[in-house]
Amino acid sequence: MAGKGDNISVLWKIMQALDEEQVENGISEAMETLLKSIEAESAAVWIKNPENKHIYCIVSVGEDNLTGFSIEYGQGLVGEACDSTEMTSVSDAANDERFPAGKDEVSGIEMKNVVFVPMTLRKETVGCIEIINRAKSGEFSDEDKYIMHSLAGLIPMVIEEKGYNYAAQTEKKVIMSLRGVKKDYPSGMDVVHILKGVDLDVYENELLVILGESGCGKSTLLNIIGGMDSLTEGSITVDGKDFSHPTEKELVDFRRDSIGFIFQSYNLMPNLTALENVRFIAEICKNPGDPEEAIAKVGLTDRAGNYPSMMSGGQQQRVSIARAIVKNPRIILADEPTAALDFTTGQEVLVLIEELIASSKTSVVMVTHNVEIAKMANRVVRVRNGKISSIRINSWPMKAADIVW
Incomplete structure (x- = not known):
């Protein structure tokens, strides 16, 4: 003092x-x-x-x-x-x-x-x-x-x-915009308000991390971005075009061609090999990549013929990533992708996600409870009680290999 x-x-x-x-x-x-x-x-x-x-x-x-x-x-x-x-x-x-x-x-x-x-x-x-x-x-x-x-x-x-000017980030292309998005669910005679007016843009070629406590609405927000749930009120635009109330066919096409999914529980088809899991997705997409190249990108060429039951959790998550990237999607949604993994394997998965963003125009929107992972994000969104309480930009994201938790 x-x-x-x-x-x-x-x-x-x-x-x-x-x-x-x-x-x-x-x-x-x-x-x-x-x-x-x-x-x-x-x-x-x-x-x-x-x-x-x-x-x-x-x-x-x-x-x-x-x-x-x-x-x-x-x-x-x-x-x-x-x-x-x-x-x-x-x-x-x-x-x-x-x-x-x-x-x-x-x-x-x-x-x-x-x-x-x-x-x-x-x-x-x-x-x-x-x-x-x-x-x-x-x-x-x-x-x-x-x-x-x-x-x-x-x-x-x-x-x-001294004329100091901060060199701000170059503006990125907006893929999707959410404005005033609300989501309600009926609960008996009542209505539960999950999202209470969310404004959010998803930019091209970024890692957007969504943080929040259980029940705050972050998974519902992820589902709406991915076309897996519909909004109750508000508007959504994709590439500047209204996508607030798409038809069933528009939703199917959007999920199939524009969105990749990485789940905490992997969601692989157990009766298909690693390569077959990836090939199945490639066969139903509009503009897929090569399944074998996708498997190679995640370092599983030697495991391509293995069934999920023959692979570790980390290897299954790598297949999940390969399955997502073979679609050449605009956005990949990652729901707690490291939650079921040990630190070393989780870090390896984050490195793969980092490399994917660096080598393509794909964006990754990730939901996580892990605050440390947010350090590698381009932007971090905090959701609290159904609303966005803060959005922060990290001009110098940490390398995934340097993150410790």
Whole structure:
């Protein structure tokens, strides 16, 4: 904690750091000085990009790393802080519903407490500073608040003066758009509202991970994207054309030609070999790939003649992936694809999914409970109580081989 006698010294160190020619390095040094002064574990600087309506983490210091993550305007606590002029704090994240199991919903960081200090420039909020896990409980001292607010005022001035611009992602083609999507199910004399107004785009060539607790509506959302369930209210467009209420034939064609499926339980036909499982799917598709090539891509050429009962869970899941990719689909839906697998085998499956996205225009929409897997996603969607509570963009996804859980 900075006392009255040394807060001037702390501010002087911060100002010296911000004089660094390389903007991110200077901000990083200034943030490290702040962390040491207020005795916190980690901190991040978020800036708003008005061009694409996203908020980017440009600097992250301390024990946890948030650099590369992004959220849409107004989403989550970061979004709220970047629209406010007042400091926002959560003193007990473990008992706050915005932090499932006491963790940040995307990064998996264990949250004890967190503080957001808005950064303003000419009376406009342009971003915020996030301070994670302060060691001491209770309110910040006036000296600590003075240092935090001073740094929050200095950073946007430095960014503007030095002409720093965050290089945002290139916009991707939208395959599917959901707007105001609701899904109700009858339950006796009542109606259960599963989805309560979902807005979501699925982009070409991305990994979109959907997180959420059991019963939140994420599997229902996946089923609607895949044409396995119909919406009650709202609209869906595919390649800009309305697909809200397709005919039965349109649904069959869509599922057959545009959607691949990877299930937790594999869903292989037990009386067919690995190659025959893949060939069966290829024979009913409009524009299939070569079944033997699909089997080779998942590393099972030597197991092509084996029946599912002769293969391990990981090998069966590889066949499931081969069966999905042989269709050359626009979107592959993956429902907890690693849940039934051990860590090593699960990681191998994730590497295959990563390679698939890198080598084609196919998108993968994955439902999972595993927050760690979200680190390899291009975007992460959190579903809570039938609504999307946050969407975050990871500008630098982790490699699947580096993920540990």
